[in-house]
Amino acid sequence: MVMEIVCPAGTPAxxxxxxxxxxxxxxxxxxxxxNARNFPGLNFDREEMRDGxxxxxxxxxxxxxxxxxxxxxxxxxxxxxxxxxxxxxxxxAVILADPGLLDYAARNHPGLRRHLxxxxxxxxxxxxxxxxxxxxxxxxxxxRVLSVQEIAAINAEIQVETEVFVFGGLCVMAEGRCSLxxxxxxxxxxxxxxxxxxxxxxxxxxxxxxxxxxxxYTIHRVGQNEPAPYxxxxxxxxxxxxxxxxxxxxxxxxxxxxxxxQLQKAGVTALKIEGRQxxxxxxxxxxxxxxxxxxxxxxxxxxxxxxxxxxxxxxxxTTGAYKKTWR
Amino acid sequence: xxxxxxSIPLFPPILARALRVVPLAPLSLSxxxxxxxxxxxxxxxxxxxxxxxxxxxxxxxxxxxFVIYLDPNGGVPRVTVIRxxxxxxxxxxxxxxxxxxxxxxxxxxxxxxxxxDLVVKGDTGAALALRNAIDDAELDLSQExxxxxxxxxxxxxxxxxFAERRTGVCLTRPEEAVAW
Amino acid sequence: MDLTVGPNQFFWSADRWTGFYDxxxxxxxxxxxxxxxxxxxxxxxxxxxxxEAIATLIEAGKDVALTxxxxxxxxxxxxxxxxxxEMGVEVEINxxxxxxxxxxxxxxxxxxxxNVYNEGTLAWLASKGATRICLPPELPLASVETIAxxxxxxxxxxxxxxxxxxxxxxxxxxxxxxxxxxxxxxCQFACEDDPDGLDVRTMEGQxxxxxxxxxxLSDTYGCAAYQIDALTQAGVSALRLSPQSKGFxxxxxxxxxxxxxxxxxxxxAGAIVGIDDNIRLSDGFLTGDRGVEWSGNQPxxxxxx
Numbered sequence: 051m052v053m054e055i056v057c058p059a060g061t062p063a064x065x066x067x068x069x070x071x072x073x074x075x076x077x078x079x080x081x082x083x084x085n086a087r088n089f090p091g092l093n094f095d096r097e098e099m100r101d102g103x104x105x106x107x108x109x110x111x112x113x114x115x116x117x118x119x120x121x122x123x124x125x126x127x128x129x130x131x132x133x134x135x136x137x138x139x140x141x142x143a144v145i146l147a148d149p150g151l152l153d154y155a156a157r158n159h160p161g162l163r164r165h166l167x168x169x170x171x172x173x174x175x176x177x178x179x180x181x182x183x184x185x186x187x188x189x190x191x192x193x194r195v196l197s198v199q200e201i202a203a204i205n206a207e208i209q210v211e212t213e214v215f216v217f218g219g220l221c222v223m224a225e226g227r228c229s230l231x232x233x234x235x236x237x238x239x240x241x242x243x244x245x246x247x248x249x250x251x252x253x254x255x256x257x258x259x260x261x262x263x264x265x266x267y268t269i270h271r272v273g274q275n276e277p278a279p280y281x282x283x284x285x286x287x288x289x290x291x292x293x294x295x296x297x298x299x300x301x302x303x304x305x306x307x308x309x310x311x312q313l314q315k316a317g318v319t320a321l322k323i324e325g326r327q328x329x330x331x332x333x334x335x336x337x338x339x340x341x342x343x344x345x346x347x348x349x350x351x352x353x354x355x356x357x358x359x360x361x362x363x364x365x366x367x368t369t370g371a372y373k374k375t376w377r
Numbered sequence: 378x379x380x381x382x383x384s385i386p387l388f389p390p391i392l393a394r395a396l397r398v399v400p401l402a403p404l405s406l407s408x409x410x411x412x413x414x415x416x417x418x419x420x421x422x423x424x425x426x427x428x429x430x431x432x433x434x435x436x437x438x439x440x441x442x443f444v445i446y447l448d449p450n451g452g453v454p455r456v457t458v459i460r461x462x463x464x465x466x467x468x469x470x471x472x473x474x475x476x477x478x479x480x481x482x483x484x485x486x487x488x489x490x491x492x493x494d495l496v497v498k499g500d501t502g503a504a505l506a507l508r509n510a511i512d513d514a515e516l517d518l519s520q521e522x523x524x525x526x527x528x529x530x531x532x533x534x535x536x537x538x539f540a541e542r543r544t545g546v547c548l549t550r551p552e553e554a555v556a557w
Numbered sequence: 558m559d560l561t562v563g564p565n566q567f568f569w570s571a572d573r574w575t576g577f578y579d580x581x582x583x584x585x586x587x588x589x590x591x592x593x594x595x596x597x598x599x600x601x602x603x604x605x606x607x608x609e610a611i612a613t614l615i616e617a618g619k620d621v622a623l624t625x626x627x628x629x630x631x632x633x634x635x636x637x638x639x640x641x642x643e644m645g646v647e648v649e650i651n652x653x654x655x656x657x658x659x660x661x662x663x664x665x666x667x668x669x670x671x672n673v674y675n676e677g678t679l680a681w682l683a684s685k686g687a688t689r690i691c692l693p694p695e696l697p698l699a700s701v702e703t704i705a706x707x708x709x710x711x712x713x714x715x716x717x718x719x720x721x722x723x724x725x726x727x728x729x730x731x732x733x734x735x736x737x738x739x740x741x742x743x744c745q746f747a748c749e750d751d752p753d754g755l756d757v758r759t760m761e762g763q764x765x766x767x768x769x770x771x772x773x774l775s776d777t778y779g780c781a782a783y784q785i786d787a788l789t790q791a792g793v794s795a796l797r798l799s800p801q802s803k804g805f806x807x808x809x810x811x812x813x814x815x816x817x818x819x820x821x822x823x824x825x826a827g828a829i830v831g832i833d834d835n836i837r838l839s840d841g842f843l844t845g846d847r848g849v850e851w852s853g854n855q856p857x858x859x860x861x862x
Binding site (some may be wrong): 110123126148153155173175176180193203223230236241268269288295375377 | 741
Binding site (some may be wrong): 064 | 381417425426427428445479482483484485488490491492494496497498500501502503504505506507508509510512513514517
């Protein structure tokens, strides 16, 4: 079986670009706080979602709808409606993180396939089996804290499919278990679907030095002509004891392209690309690249050399937790 | 270290100097008319701006001797071209070719930003909304400009054609930039 | 309102650990959760002290619970998690992984590192046997109120973060090890030198976060001193105090007096910062625009260059 490429789409145009570029599957979200990329100008209204799913299906691609924030107490109906609408739109699956919402979907929409979002950070076989038994989850998106060996060990102990991130932004914290962003800005991935939101970003340029601030805290300071990473909290430059630097993570992005053969051996079903906030041009380039890689793998050819560095944050790459020394 | 997208060409200084004498009022009118055509044919573009649909954007092609105000005005946009720095809620600066390449989907905004070919100041959320809305609209500026009539239609089309020729090749064939 | 002492988040020596719980036995708290929350590598250093600490606390009339790890990935961590219930006290799950390992039908409590954001998840946990939930610190007061109302109907007590550096994130990577240019497997227990976490400052010198091995905490100490009336009205039945290395029993006394109406919030806040001049307070998650805000009069967000 050729490995499934799961691509991001923040807009209908990006969805079409991804499908045309060879995406087996596209994931996207509604234009509200129900999904974890609730950025200005992004995402799909109901009509766009229905059309997008129809377009993808007509071209033999699948659509997954991410409803992967944690419903706000007293307002669960918004999330319940999103699940119902996903089914009406013809989604091939919904990607959920909140146990309450999984329970709701399993009881009220049993025919709608459920994937466990990376935001649930299910990081071992016990909890994955528990999610599978309790909510009949068919696929788990693994958190970015595991090595390839650990992924292989997990797959040996579970029945459901696994999907792993291979490219794009990298959470250094266990996903869905981080409130750094709301501590500083009041808006968080779990509650609002945003991390280090642009609305709280401020750039100050002075004498060739660019300060990137978030909620009044300086996250980066770069000189003229240096790459300017987005001020994502966990990738900032800070000081502790007598040291200064990127204490949590460098402004790198994930590229596990060369690990695809190992991930296949580890039993992974699908390869996920991060970046619903990126442009249709980005999506098309990345998808083409990864599609070529899995097709080459299937044909027994060597992995093509990557061309993706330029699209990355700070233009540096990491294989993240897939290699154990990252920890 | 930094690998700026050095392949993005700058507008030729000689031509840029020539633009200093172009009367700006007719240019503003032409661009406003053009943006209203776009609003009609792509109503979703302005809807995507959401809360930013009355935000004044400053688009600053750093290689041209003017800046462009874009006021979405709730879907009835106004475009004003002025000399000098201009002032607005959100400013996006970069070479003309980068700005147009962004519109045409030839570039990824984040990538241009990381390489600092593109600089955002002011309300970053608004700039992001505009970027995303435009990316979704799949505009073809040369076609939109072609629909403009009047004395500026010719020069504007040439401007776009120039920039498009550049952006169309610069991702893969950077040496072309030198040839100019 | 009750006082619960949460599990110590930091790496303390076995003797400091034992001394802490011995002292706690005579302090006016109702409930103590202990055990290792953050890093499984720390546990062997004091594991053999746990049964005695439990016995001492129970003897002193406290309810006692044992926490699960916050992030379970390794085989030995799964084994540790599956054996939690064998200690014979209630388990507080801080990773849902612990849930399938609990004996069928047993009651359990849920710690602040499990994502309980709404009444749906509360009801689901209640159906599995949860009787007490300490909510994630990130929740605003409106959510706390909604959840506590439903909790009352379902027989689930609701607790909120009352005091201590806020647990903001957990990771697969150890930041203390990274700071010392070591891998996690060869960390040499770098976190042991920071009994309250290691201060992280911005490049302008502004206090920001604190690192604690694989955990990231706030620089500020969450403090519900000004929120007691609001929390009581919301139906919250317990405040969680998170252990710190200095003045913790004094702190328990202060909060007890506050709950009993003997002192006011300002008095408590003043006394807390008096314990250590490196303590800054926040309560913004409950009522502010963002977590770091503080409704007391202490200026917090100005850079201390």
